[in-house]
Amino acid sequence: MQDTAPSMMQDSAPSTSARAAAGAAGAAVALALSELLTGLLGAGSSLVEGIGEWVIDVSPSALTKFAIEVFGQYDKPVLVVSIVLVGLVAGAVLGVLSKHGSWIPIVGFALFGVFAAYTGASHPDISAGVAVLVAAASAVVGLLVMWRLLSLAVQSPDGEEGEAASPERRALLVGLGAVGALAVASAGVGRALLGRAKIVAAGRNEVVLPTPRLAVADAGAEASFALEGLSPIVTPNDEFYIIDTALTVPRVDLETWSLTLSGLVDRPIELRYEDLLDMPMVERYVTLCCVSNEVGGDLIGNAKWLGVPLEDLLTRAGVQQGADQIVGRSVDDFTVGFPTEVALDGREALVAVGMNGEPLPFDHGFPARIVISGLYGYVSATKWLSDIELTTWDAFDAYWIPRGWAKEGPVKTQSRIDLPRNGASLEAGPQRIAGVAWAQNKGITRVEVRAGDGPWLEAQVSEPLSKDTWVQWLLDWDAPAGNHLISVRATDATGMTQGSTYYPPRPDGAEGYHTIRVTVA
Numbered sequence: 001m002q003d004t005a006p007s008m009m010q011d012s013a014p015s016t017s018a019r020a021a022a023g024a025a026g027a028a029v030a031l032a033l034s035e036l037l038t039g040l041l042g043a044g045s046s047l048v049e050g051i052g053e054w055v056i057d058v059s060p061s062a063l064t065k066f067a068i069e070v071f072g073q074y075d076k077p078v079l080v081v082s083i084v085l086v087g088l089v090a091g092a093v094l095g096v097l098s099k100h101g102s103w104i105p106i107v108g109f110a111l112f113g114v115f116a117a118y119t120g121a122s123h124p125d126i127s128a129g130v131a132v133l134v135a136a137a138s139a140v141v142g143l144l145v146m147w148r149l150l151s152l153a154v155q156s157p158d159g160e161e162g163e164a165a166s167p168e169r170r171a172l173l174v175g176l177g178a179v180g181a182l183a184v185a186s187a188g189v190g191r192a193l194l195g196r197a198k199i200v201a202a203g204r205n206e207v208v209l210p211t212p213r214l215a216v217a218d219a220g221a222e223a224s225f226a227l228e229g230l231s232p233i234v235t236p237n238d239e240f241y242i243i244d245t246a247l248t249v250p251r252v253d254l255e256t257w258s259l260t261l262s263g264l265v266d267r268p269i270e271l272r273y274e275d276l277l278d279m280p281m282v283e284r285y286v287t288l289c290c291v292s293n294e295v296g297g298d299l300i301g302n303a304k305w306l307g308v309p310l311e312d313l314l315t316r317a318g319v320q321q322g323a324d325q326i327v328g329r330s331v332d333d334f335t336v337g338f339p340t341e342v343a344l345d346g347r348e349a350l351v352a353v354g355m356n357g358e359p360l361p362f363d364h365g366f367p368a369r370i371v372i373s374g375l376y377g378y379v380s381a382t383k384w385l386s387d388i389e390l391t392t393w394d395a396f397d398a399y400w401i402p403r404g405w406a407k408e409g410p411v412k413t414q415s416r417i418d419l420p421r422n423g424a425s426l427e428a429g430p431q432r433i434a435g436v437a438w439a440q441n442k443g444i445t446r447v448e449v450r451a452g453d454g455p456w457l458e459a460q461v462s463e464p465l466s467k468d469t470w471v472q473w474l475l476d477w478d479a480p481a482g483n484h485l486i487s488v489r490a491t492d493a494t495g496m497t498q499g500s501t502y503y504p505p506r507p508d509g510a511e512g513y514h515t516i517r518v519t520v521a
């Protein structure tokens, strides 16, 4: 080891790695404190949430779609982790730059605080005051923690940087450990508090659903083939796909919630949850699917919905001449838009409160959502519904329209192979090929399956629950040895058979044959 000259005063300043660690720890504290404050206040959104929702909002839809495709149901956790990591790295960079002047981290944390306050305050659900308060407190405390750690990191003048036993180094490590543990604990406590508070406040546990005026029978044995690996004809709530732009699921409080009918109506109305439950209810099976569903994808499910026909609400409010678009708006300002006509042409179009015999799960739109047979979710199925506005077609474009998706979103007739799985190895001889097919508001009349260039073979189709639901199909296949591509196509009640040309989901829904490859030996 070299002799250290006393003149090397630089050595008394923290090392670069100590600065980075202190900065990252300061950022961790800022993020964690905002979780804790949000939890204690029982309202608002934390820094991570606010920024996350802002990212979702400004992301080009190609990116959102990419995230859904690559990360599937994990797109939101991945976003959250990325924001935390970027935050920590930014904190580390500010820590390192503090070498060039203590104003740099001050400005950095301040900018971060302003940005976080802005993203939080631009959320419709959150008061600007709360957002500013939480952001400011978090940024200031984060900065103070960073300072404190930096002062712990000041090295002794003889510069034993590499030496684990140095008391300064130990103080820094202990400080970092304590700060890290505290940050994780407070973030956890904040999350737990907020989750509990919101679930209790929502009042979903106390809801007793009314009996429908028109009930539907439970799906009988003829409605489905009992086959392992085939999608059940009714999708259980906890297996139903989830797609939305909400980073944290809105927990709507029934005490404060109401549904309004507004815009071009003769009698604007406002309904509380009880008022809605007092209206005559119907029960309907409707298959819901997402426009982002790829050929062969699983962003589709079938449920028994309980709700008020949209037409009844429109009659009560009185639709004015020229009101040719209905906009469904959610508590978090997501919007859909569809032609007024579809709510009046006799198809199933509900404001739903129940899903498979339960109040709507939070993830699926409690307390109320729209469900319309034959339209993709992005133009119809508003969850956490707060307002139904009658307007004109040209006056408003709903959430996904400026993001490059078609203004009208009728569901395309499609079919999917559930079994065998793509890439399966099968034994030669009798095999079963099975799956689902859908053409909501039309109905499926035929499903055909083909192996390689062979003839199209007609599959057996389950008894449809309604023309609004998918059906299962099944083909007994005498599998010859070899590699095979197996494709499926469906025909709907208008006589239209799916075409072979592939179209991607954007802008108006994927099309093409779902094809799998199997090896038969």
Ligand SMILES: Nc1nc2c(c(=O)[nH]1)N[C@H]1C(S)=C(S)[C@@H](COP(=O)(O)O)O[C@H]1N2
Residues within 6 Å of the ligand: 240, 241, 242, 243, 244, 245, 246, 288, 289, 290, 291, 330, 331, 332, 334, 363, 364, 365, 376, 377, 378, 380, 381, 382, 383, 384
């Ligand atoms: N409030 C709100 N409602 C929404 C969305 C949303 O992002 N926010 N996404 C829509 C889309 S794109 C689809 S496909 C369906 C999905 O409903 P699910 O999550 O219950 O399956 O909800 C629709 N309703």
Ligand SMILES: [Mo]
Residues within 6 Å of the ligand: 243, 289, 290, 291, 292, 376, 377, 378
């Ligand atoms: Mo969707």
